[in-house]
Each structure stands twice: as C-alpha cells, then as structure tokens.
Amino acid sequence: MKPRIRALVVGGPMYDGLYQTIELFAQHEGVDIEVVRAANHPDLNQRIAQAFAQGAGFDLISTHSKYAPAQKQWLQPLDELLSQEELSAFDTRALELARIEGVLFGLPRNLDVKLLHYRTDRVAEVPPTWEALVLTAKSQPKYGFVFPGKGSGLFGHFFELCGSAGHYLYEADPPYPHAQHPAGLWALNILAALSQSAPKETTEWEFDAVTACFAAGEASLTTDWPGSFHRYKKSPIRDLLGLALYPKGPVRRATYAGSHTFALARSSTERPLALALLRHLTSREAQLFEARQGTLPARRDALEAIRQETPPNTLEASRWYLLEQALHYAWFPPKHPRYAAVEAVVAANLQSFLRGEQSAKATLERMDREGRQAAEGVG
Incomplete structure (x- = not known):
C-alpha cells in the first residue's frame, strides 16, 4: 500500500x-x-x-x-x-x-504587495496622491475606484492609508489598534470619498469580486495583488491596463503587504x-x-x-520592476496569535461605517476599544 x-x-x-x-x-x-x-x-x-x-x-x-x-x-x-x-x-x-x-x-x-491598476483609455495621468485619486475616481463614467468593502481587504486599505499618513495602526504588546489618531480620521474620510464612486454592493465584496469587476471593464481604477494578473491578461481590458505605484499620502507611500x-x-x-x-x-x-x-x-x-x-x-517587464519598487513601501501587519481577531474587529467597524450605520467618531472609538479587547482575548 x-x-x-x-x-x-x-x-x-x-x-x-x-x-x-x-x-x-x-x-x-x-x-x-x-x-x-x-x-x-x-x-x-x-x-x-x-x-x-x-x-x-x-x-x-x-x-x-x-x-x-x-x-x-x-x-x-x-x-x-x-x-x-x-x-x-x-x-x-x-x-x-x-x-x-x-x-x-x-x-x-x-x-504579496499591491500595485495601482487603471484603464489607460480613461485615466490620462496617474493620480500622484490619494486626494487626486478621489477626484479622478469621481470623474469616471461608471465606477471610479473599486475596492473590497469587507474582511481583510477592507482592513488592508485602512491599514495602508493610515500608513501613508505616517501612522502605524498598531501599538503595544499585544498589538491593538490606535485608530483614534488624525491619520485614522483622514483614512476614513478617504475611504468614504472613494466609496462614492464604487458600486453599492461594495460592502459585500472581497478581493475576487473586485478583480472580476475591474477585469470586466466596469471600473477605471483599483489596487490588486500580483496573483490576479493572469485574469487581466485574458480580460476585455488586457490592452487597456496600466500599472503604477500607489499614490502618496500626506507623509509617504504605504502598501499593505505580506x-x-x-x-x-x-x-x-x-x-x-x-x-x-x-x-x-x-x-x-x-x-x-x-x-x-x-x-x-x-x-x-x-x-x-x-x-x-x-x-x-x-x-x-514594467510590472516586475514596479513590484520590486513597491516592496520599498511594504506595510506589514504585526505578528501575534490574536491578530486575526483584531483584524476582523477593525474590518467589521469599517464596513458599518461605509454602510452609514455609525459615524466616523464612533467607528474609530469602537475599533480601539473592541480591537484592544480582541488583542487581549477578552470577550
């Protein structure tokens, strides 16, 4: 046998x-x-x-x-x-x-590190900052910028936006969120602005749904992982795909990675x-x-x-160069046994915020309070 x-x-x-x-x-x-x-x-x-x-x-x-x-x-x-x-x-x-x-x-x-993806027939100039990306997204004919509106993908956008504003979301040991920070509020405002050009279903979308939407040609911009590239090469936008490094935030570039x-x-x-x-x-x-x-x-x-x-x-060839450059801006989450529970708390509160179920102030407060409880194994 x-x-x-x-x-x-x-x-x-x-x-x-x-x-x-x-x-x-x-x-x-x-x-x-x-x-x-x-x-x-x-x-x-x-x-x-x-x-x-x-x-x-x-x-x-x-x-x-x-x-x-x-x-x-x-x-x-x-x-x-x-x-x-x-x-x-x-x-x-x-x-x-x-x-x-x-x-x-x-x-x-x-x-795993992400790049900005865009349609070259709709976006004439790569947005240099997140604020510029918001304006570009709002000017698009259908969907501007599409992104995951739940789970790890949504967490990742908030995490890297905080990073681009110069703030590492986690502190202490065990690492719990410190979202009540000017960078946290700025990141929430950017997410809210981007959601205005995204589909109504965004808060139910994870990575694969976002990739499918962009590959179908329905959106003008997104960010994505290297492993999705083969889907774009076989898609209706294969000859219209542009790639770039992430936009800068108020302080730096920061790209969610692992x-x-x-x-x-x-x-x-x-x-x-x-x-x-x-x-x-x-x-x-x-x-x-x-x-x-x-x-x-x-x-x-x-x-x-x-x-x-x-x-x-x-x-x-340009993509391989960009991916290696993007690693200079990689923003890695902390290593901790209860990390997944903290990530889930942050994502759930962000999802509620995007749905209009709670204010920015309440979202930041709850992420800190509930995130600390999750990090400490409480509840």
Whole structure:
C-alpha cells in the first residue's frame, strides 16, 4: 500500500494553478496525496483550527505570515530540517516574515504587495496622491475606484492609508489598534470619498469580486495583488491596463503587504514525504510556474528566471520592476496569535461605517476599544 499524506490549502483563482502539479509529484514519489482546499483565508483559518483541535491528520498546510502565529502550536519548526543553502535561495524579507520569534515555521510561497491598476483609455495621468485619486475616481463614467468593502481587504486599505499618513495602526504588546489618531480620521474620510464612486454592493465584496469587476471593464481604477494578473491578461481590458505605484499620502507611500507560506504539521507521521512536498511547492520550478501567472516569487532564482524570459519594453517587464519598487513601501501587519481577531474587529467597524450605520467618531472609538479587547482575548 502506498503511503498517504494530506494537505490543507487555500483555494481561489490566485492559488489553484500550483496544485495541479501535486499529482505529478505524487506519481514520482509513489505516494497518495489528498488535497483539501478552503474557499478563502478566513475559511482556511477556521478549518485549520478545527482540524488540529480535533486531531485531524494533515501533514502540510498553506498559511500566511500574518495568520501563522495563531497556528504556531501545530506547526513544525524548519530550521533543523532545511539547509542554509536551501534557504539562501529565498528573499531575506520573505524568510523573516515566515519566522515567529526567530524560528522558521514555514517556507514562503510569494511576496504579496499591491500595485495601482487603471484603464489607460480613461485615466490620462496617474493620480500622484490619494486626494487626486478621489477626484479622478469621481470623474469616471461608471465606477471610479473599486475596492473590497469587507474582511481583510477592507482592513488592508485602512491599514495602508493610515500608513501613508505616517501612522502605524498598531501599538503595544499585544498589538491593538490606535485608530483614534488624525491619520485614522483622514483614512476614513478617504475611504468614504472613494466609496462614492464604487458600486453599492461594495460592502459585500472581497478581493475576487473586485478583480472580476475591474477585469470586466466596469471600473477605471483599483489596487490588486500580483496573483490576479493572469485574469487581466485574458480580460476585455488586457490592452487597456496600466500599472503604477500607489499614490502618496500626506507623509509617504504605504502598501499593505505580506507573504503566503507552506508549513509542515508538527503531528505529521509522514514527515519525510511531507517535507518533500513542501520542497516541491516552494521550488524554483513551482515559483516560476506561479510567476508566469503573475505572482511575485519569494525565491530570487525564480524572480531572475521570470525577468529573463519576459520580453523587454512590455507591460509585464514594467510590472516586475514596479513590484520590486513597491516592496520599498511594504506595510506589514504585526505578528501575534490574536491578530486575526483584531483584524476582523477593525474590518467589521469599517464596513458599518461605509454602510452609514455609525459615524466616523464612533467607528474609530469602537475599533480601539473592541480591537484592544480582541488583542487581549477578552470577550
């Protein structure tokens, strides 16, 4: 009988392509592999917590640098399983994101940082500031700027807007929000202004819905992750797509960023095979495969390979340059076991604000109060 391992991974258009390579790996290694896909990251987080609390036998999981601290007790430290030569292929920033209190608990799948996307037939000049972007969005024929109006995506816009006003949203340990700040009010006002040019359904949209709207040609501007690029290349706006760095805020540029990772389960009884699958999913070939779909690889050798095979003087070539530039403005959330709960509180209050259910003052107050309770595990 063949040995058998199980993997629990995040699903969706940005991620599913890579999993097609697992079957060939399984045939080569002579192993049966069951791949369970979660619908999105909140679903994945819930499934991980439930599965390991119940003793379910997963050998490998996909996770994220901001969520892994909550899963640390179930993850296998990797420093003694991987050589320095293997690790040297990865971007040092990506490896640092995969560490928790100095210990490596995952291998980076990518570096995730966003760019401004716009239609070149509607936007003649890239807005240099967020205020200019608001004015440009309001002048558009249908939808101006589209963005996620719930969950992690909405949180991310507020987080990076605060950053562009010179304020890191979190403080203290455990990190809780400090939204009652001039930067917090400015960020809320920008979000409210942008929502005026967005669809009424915005407060029910997450990342994929935003990508679908922009790819269909219904909006003039958005921001998006590298992994969505393959959808735009096949869309009605493929010849009308422009890319740029984020607008500046009152103080700086700041771009919500992070890193997806693959990790081993501490409880795996098939560790050598699980480790082989981990190496496969983070190999040069795997990251080059995803880079061809648009993802910014965490491996330097994969990044160099995709840049060499990209024709010069094209949008694709410009995009690789812009993504590397955008990393200079990356704005990373804190690492903390209760981070996801705090993020959810901030997002829920922002959603209520955009729906007109509470004032800016009440929104900032509640984010601070409820966010601190979530950070401390109260309630």
